[in-house]
Amino acid sequence: MTDQRARGLFYRSLPSPFLATVALVLVGLIIENSTNAYTQDVVLWIFTNIILAVSLNLVSGFTGQFSLGHAGFMAVGAYLSAWCSLRPEFQALPDPLRFTLLPAIGGLGAAAAGYIVGLPSLRLRGDYLAIVTLGFGEIIRVTLLNTEAVGGARGLNRIPATEGWLEIGLSPYLAQFSIASFWTVLTITALWRIVHSQKGRIFLSVREDEIAAEAMGVNVTQAKVRAFVISAFFAGVGGSLFAHSVKYLSPATFSFTKSVDIIIMIVLGGMGSFTGSVIAAIFITLIPEFVLRPVQEITKVDLRMVIYSLILILFMIMRPAGLLGTREWNDFAWVKRLQLILSRLLNREAKDDSSNTPSPSEVS
Amino acid sequence: MNDEILLEAKKVGMEFGGLKAVDGFDLQLRRGELVGLIGPNGAGKTTCFNCLTGVYKPTSGEVIIRGVNIRGLKTYEVSRLGMTRTFQNIRLFKELSVLDNVIVAGLQHARQTVMDDVLRHPRHYVEEARMRERALELLRIFKLDIKSDQPSSSLPYGEQRRLEIVRALATEPRIILLDEPAAGMNDKETEDLMHLIAQIRRDFRLTVLLIEHDMRLVMGICERIVVLDHGCIISQGTPANIKSDPAVIAAYLGVDEKSAEVT
Numbered sequence: 001m002t003d004q005r006a007r008g009l010f011y012r013s014l015p016s017p018f019l020a021t022v023a024l025v026l027v028g029l030i031i032e033n034s035t036n037a038y039t040q041d042v043v044l045w046i047f048t049n050i051i052l053a054v055s056l057n058l059v060s061g062f063t064g065q066f067s068l069g070h071a072g073f074m075a076v077g078a079y080l081s082a083w084c085s086l087r088p089e090f091q092a093l094p095d096p097l098r099f100t101l102l103p104a105i106g107g108l109g110a111a112a113a114g115y116i117v118g119l120p121s122l123r124l125r126g127d128y129l130a131i132v133t134l135g136f137g138e139i140i141r142v143t144l145l146n147t148e149a150v151g152g153a154r155g156l157n158r159i160p161a162t163e164g165w166l167e168i169g170l171s172p173y174l175a176q177f178s179i180a181s182f183w184t185v186l187t188i189t190a191l192w193r194i195v196h197s198q199k200g201r202i203f204l205s206v207r208e209d210e211i212a213a214e215a216m217g218v219n220v221t222q223a224k225v226r227a228f229v230i231s232a233f234f235a236g237v238g239g240s241l242f243a244h245s246v247k248y249l250s251p252a253t254f255s256f257t258k259s260v261d262i263i264i265m266i267v268l269g270g271m272g273s274f275t276g277s278v279i280a281a282i283f284i285t286l287i288p289e290f291v292l293r294p295v296q297e298i299t300k301v302d303l304r305m306v307i308y309s310l311i312l313i314l315f316m317i318m319r320p321a322g323l324l325g326t327r328e329w330n331d332f333a334w335v336k337r338l339q340l341i342l343s344r345l346l347n348r349e350a351k352d353d354s355s356n357t358p359s360p361s362e363v364s
Numbered sequence: 365m366n367d368e369i370l371l372e373a374k375k376v377g378m379e380f381g382g383l384k385a386v387d388g389f390d391l392q393l394r395r396g397e398l399v400g401l402i403g404p405n406g407a408g409k410t411t412c413f414n415c416l417t418g419v420y421k422p423t424s425g426e427v428i429i430r431g432v433n434i435r436g437l438k439t440y441e442v443s444r445l446g447m448t449r450t451f452q453n454i455r456l457f458k459e460l461s462v463l464d465n466v467i468v469a470g471l472q473h474a475r476q477t478v479m480d481d482v483l484r485h486p487r488h489y490v491e492e493a494r495m496r497e498r499a500l501e502l503l504r505i506f507k508l509d510i511k512s513d514q515p516s517s518s519l520p521y522g523e524q525r526r527l528e529i530v531r532a533l534a535t536e537p538r539i540i541l542l543d544e545p546a547a548g549m550n551d552k553e554t555e556d557l558m559h560l561i562a563q564i565r566r567d568f569r570l571t572v573l574l575i576e577h578d579m580r581l582v583m584g585i586c587e588r589i590v591v592l593d594h595g596c597i598i599s600q601g602t603p604a605n606i607k608s609d610p611a612v613i614a615a616y617l618g619v620d621e622k623s624a625e626v627t
């Protein structure tokens with residue numbers, strides 16, 4: 001490939017993440033003006049859950065390492081970000097910028113935790129790794145429970161959130177929504193591009209066969225640590241967004257059950273499919289709030305967990321590989337046809353239509 | 365220069381809870397040689413490979429590859445010394461495409477970073493194209509390029525075996541160890557494969573160690589053969605010498621009469 005053509009592809013890959021963010025912000029504008037405050041909050045949780053699900057999928061779905069400690073990484077990010085936002089030193093930065101950067105700090109803290117957990121435990125496999133990650137999540141929770149600086153068992157109250165940028169007409173909610181959109185798009189773009197590149201194939205090879213991967217010169221331990229660090233970083237980002245949208249943190253939120261919730265999302269969506277994780281995260285956030293809660297109000301019995309579990313069991317019987325298996329949105333024939341038609345309309349070669357998410361066969 | 369020793373095993377032994385699977389295994393592979401390692405089933409051939417490649421830590425003895433003692437090295441580090449292998453029980457990356465199987469093996473020579481991939485830096489596209497081209501070139505030699513987009517698990521058995529060899533070649537090895545590459549193939553396929561092995565050895569200037577339990581197959585292409593039985597070397601030499609060695613015939617007669625009908 002010529003340098004010129006490579007540069008062309010590079011320029012062409014730039015706009016899509018920005019366009020996606022802008023499109024999401026427009027959706028946020030509609031939601032702000034057409035729904036109540038409660039619905040608006042739920043919509044924000046969707047972003048957090050999408051980030052948590054796709055980041056766990058990198059480790060479990062793509063690299064094949066079963067982790068039960070994702071809520072632990074989320075907790076590190078949430079608490080670190082909340083704690084920083086309460087420090088006077090941090091108030092120096094202007095508001096929207098401050099809250100845009102906080103997730104990065106939460107993410108870095110969580111990534112450090114991911115590295116520390118990763119190094120000694122990644123020689124373990126399967127059940128043993130699951131137990132170690134489970135233990136890690138509990139250690140984080142108990143540590144938070146006993147750290148007075150972050151409120152201990154009482155939790156951390158009055159966590160600030162962005163107040164928007166009223167001079168340019170950005171309301172607090174829309175600002176929060178935009179920050180969440182930005183980080184969600186960034187997470188998905190980064191993870192997608194990592195997995196859909198030749199180097200990202202290393203993660204897949206580790207999932208497929210560790211012994212063969214090693215024999216082909218793949219440093220399997222390093223690959224696993226990398227997967228854990230990248231995944232933990234984004235879990236921390238998700239935790240930070242969570243902290244500033246619910247504005248209250250308690251160690252109990254980050255129990256083992258939270259990790260299981262995230263696992264359910266990636267299993268339902270399909271291990272090894274980011275698209276599936278996104279869809280599952282959306283539905284699993286919405287269904288308890290907008291379907292199960294009204295049902296409970298009518299019947300006056302709390303059947304939520306029963307119905308929820310039943311849906312899960314039925315789903316796993318009917319679609320054991322999850323909603324999409326390992327397929328992504330652009331693996332479907334009708335999407336491919338649509339892309340082809342679109343690119344013809346735009347009078348370009350079909351091959352050149354590599355947006356931010358080129359399929360592997362298009363990366364030529 | 366031609367006698368440079370690329371691989372040397374000195375008194376390698378491997379015990380599994382009292383069972384001596386390999387005992388006092390000595391071997392010297394010189395540059396460019398094609399050596400056959402034969403022996404009846406259960407003789408310890410695969411265990412030898414695992415010791416040579418660092419999958420098993422030998423319970424005794426030393427392995428030196430291109431001047432480096434591999435004691436304490438991880439399998440991937442041994443592989444990066446320029447020695448790679450195929451597996452008797454095929455170990456492809458099943459859900460990855462044929463092409464990706466080959467690309468993964470070449471990744472240690474990739475020049476882009478994770479950041480290049482995330483930013484879709486021009487370097488990313490250049491490297492993607494380069495690795496893809498290289499992988500396709502290798503696949504073409506083994507006539508697998510037309511199937512490059514299929515999942516590797518969908519290939520017929522014989523092609524999976526060939527793909528394992530392509531994947532091994534993609535690491536750009538100097539030494540390649542093939543563990544029963546013809547297992548499960550019919551006579552015609554086996555003969556083609558043996559010619560192919562001889563050909564890549566020439567074209568890639570490889571040093572080859574080839575395991576085969578059916579000794580007729582290797583007679584044609586190996587210039588030297590080592591015979592293993594019950595973990596010990598019972599004979600070695602040219603195919604002609606091996607064929608008429610009573611110890612070899614006895615070993616094969618004891619296990620499998622058909623394979624012994626070579627004389």
Ligand SMILES: Nc1ncnc2c1ncn2[C@@H]1O[C@H](COP(=O)(O)OP(=O)(O)O)[C@@H](O)[C@H]1O
Pocket residue numbers: 380385403404405406407408409410411412
């Ligand atoms: N991981 C292991 N644990 C215990 N015994 C083993 C192991 N690997 C091989 N063996 C034993 O070592 C002997 C040699 O096996 P192997 O090297 O696979 O033979 P070959 O490849 O020549 O058919 C056999 O008796 C086998 O049962």
Ligand SMILES: [Mg+2]
Pocket residue numbers: 409410411452
């Ligand atoms: Mg064997």
